Amino acid sequence: MQANDDVVRSSTAPMIPPTPRGPASTTLFDVLLGHGSDPSALVDAVRAALAGTPDLLRDDDLQLTLFSLYELQYGGIEGVDDRWEWNPTLLTARAAIEERFEAELRAAVPTPELPAPSAEAVAQALFDLTSADGGPSVSRFVAKKATDEQLHEFLIQRSVYTLKEADPHSWAIPRLRGRAKAALVEIQSDEYGGGRPTRVHSAIFAGTMRGLGLDDRYGAYVDSVSALTLASLNMMSMFGLHRRLRGCIVGHLAAFEMTSSIPSRFYGNGFRRLGYGEDVTWYFDEHVEADAVHEQIAGRDLAGGLVESDPVLLADVMFGAAACLAVDGWAGEEVLDAWTAGTSSLRTTGSAQPAGSADSNGSATVRPAATQDAPSLVPEKHPLPA
Ligand SMILES: [Fe+2]
Numbered sequence: 120m121q122a123n124d125d126v127v128r129s130s131t132a133p134m135i136p137p138t139p140r141g142p143a144s145t146t147l148f149d150v151l152l153g154h155g156s157d158p159s160a161l162v163d164a165v166r167a168a169l170a171g172t173p174d175l176l177r178d179d180d181l182q183l184t185l186f187s188l189y190e191l192q193y194g195g196i197e198g199v200d201d202r203w204e205w206n207p208t209l210l211t212a213r214a215a216i217e218e219r220f221e222a223e224l225r226a227a228v229p230t231p232e233l234p235a236p237s238a239e240a241v242a243q244a245l246f247d248l249t250s251a252d253g254g255p256s257v258s259r260f261v262a263k264k265a266t267d268e269q270l271h272e273f274l275i276q277r278s279v280y281t282l283k284e285a286d287p288h289s290w291a292i293p294r295l296r297g298r299a300k301a302a303l304v305e306i307q308s309d310e311y312g313g314g315r316p317t318r319v320h321s322a323i324f325a326g327t328m329r330g331l332g333l334d335d336r337y338g339a340y341v342d343s344v345s346a347l348t349l350a351s352l353n354m355m356s357m358f359g360l361h362r363r364l365r366g367c368i369v370g371h372l373a374a375f376e377m378t379s380s381i382p383s384r385f386y387g388n389g390f391r392r393l394g395y396g397e398d399v400t401w402y403f404d405e406h407v408e409a410d411a412v413h414e415q416i417a418g419r420d421l422a423g424g425l426v427e428s429d430p431v432l433l434a435d436v437m438f439g440a441a442a443c444l445a446v447d448g449w450a451g452e453e454v455l456d457a458w459t460a461g462t463s464s465l466r467t468t469g470s471a472q473p474a475g476s477a478d479s480n481g482s483a484t485v486r487p488a489a490t491q492d493a494p495s496l497v498p499e500k501h502p503l504p505a
């Protein structure tokens with residue numbers, strides 16, 4: 120059956136290699152694809168890039184490097200030997216980026232006030248924090264104003280995380296105990312379809328992409344998204360992959376769930392407004408109900424339960440939630456700024472180079488940020504609204 124084939128394909132295929140965005144990511148793909156560089160050259164390239172960047176969150180080269188290193192821990196990358204996953208030199212390069220990334224996040228994200236370390240107080244503080252978030256609203260724009268092309272862009276922006284939805288938070292499962300572990304597994308069980316592969320949320324989202332004529336293979340659009348969009352996922356991976364940061368990934372998930380249900384209704388309405396059917400809106404409709412339940416479990420049992428059993432994690436739970444709101448807010452602002460200015464929110468992809476290639480100066484071509492001449496993403500034959 121075609122639908123099941125699609126589900127299996129999107130759940131097993133490694134990522135399509137992205138185009139490097141500077142010296143560090145060029146060196147990484149030279150190493151990974153066997154083009155000659157020694158892994159120690161990556162450590163040097165990363166240190167040089169870190170020394171030269173004024174803003175790691177918005178640094179295309181370093182965010183793509185970190186994103187690609189993390190991908191070795193997830194589904195892997197096409198043409199890359201799986202044994203690179205635990206190469207100590209690559210892990211040294213990753214750690215150098217992570218150290219600075221965490222420091223920049225802790226400096227840039229506003230610190231919320233800490234509640235009492237009880238489950239009820241933590242849940243209330245998280246609900247207060249997320250409901251007070253007055254950031255830009257991509258969901259309201261999608262509901263009321265987005266054009267068909269902007270809906271395509273919206274799915275492309277979301278695809279980097281949503282085609283692997285829930286995976287970064289699953290790293291926390293073996294790092295938790297008791298009430299918090301049971302709560303996380305209860306949420307993740309829904310995210311992974313409760314035993315039904317066609318209901319895995321990432322698979323439903325892949326169907327939404329196909330419904331708009333988009334490529335649902337993982338990595339198909341990584342070249343089109345900004346450093347900040349990569350940073351949003353990199354932050355989740357970093358929080359999830361470090362036991363030390365388990366409070367952060369728990370707080371992140373709580374904030375994520377608490378800011379999903381109402382926006383999902385808006386997103387679904389936006390696609391319905393332009394004539395798309397249930398095959399496309401299913402993903403969003405599913406989250407209106409599911410996340411209204413998940414936010415309660417995540418607030419009280421997951422975040423609250425974790426803090427009650429381990430009060431020292433309180434500050435990181437609140438920081439993880441605040442970081443989710445802040446980084447996703449900045450990324451959303453970037454998209455809305457482009458849309459309200461009448462331009463594409465995507466990076467241009469006109470001069471794509473294969474991964475690992477470099478120009479005569481030894482550095483990769485870095486494509487300009489989105490411009491008005493960005494190629495149209497609306498396929499010629501897509502299900503136009505009736
Ligand atoms: Fe979900």
Ligand SMILES: [Fe+2]
Pocket residue numbers: 310376409410413
């Ligand atoms: Fe959820």
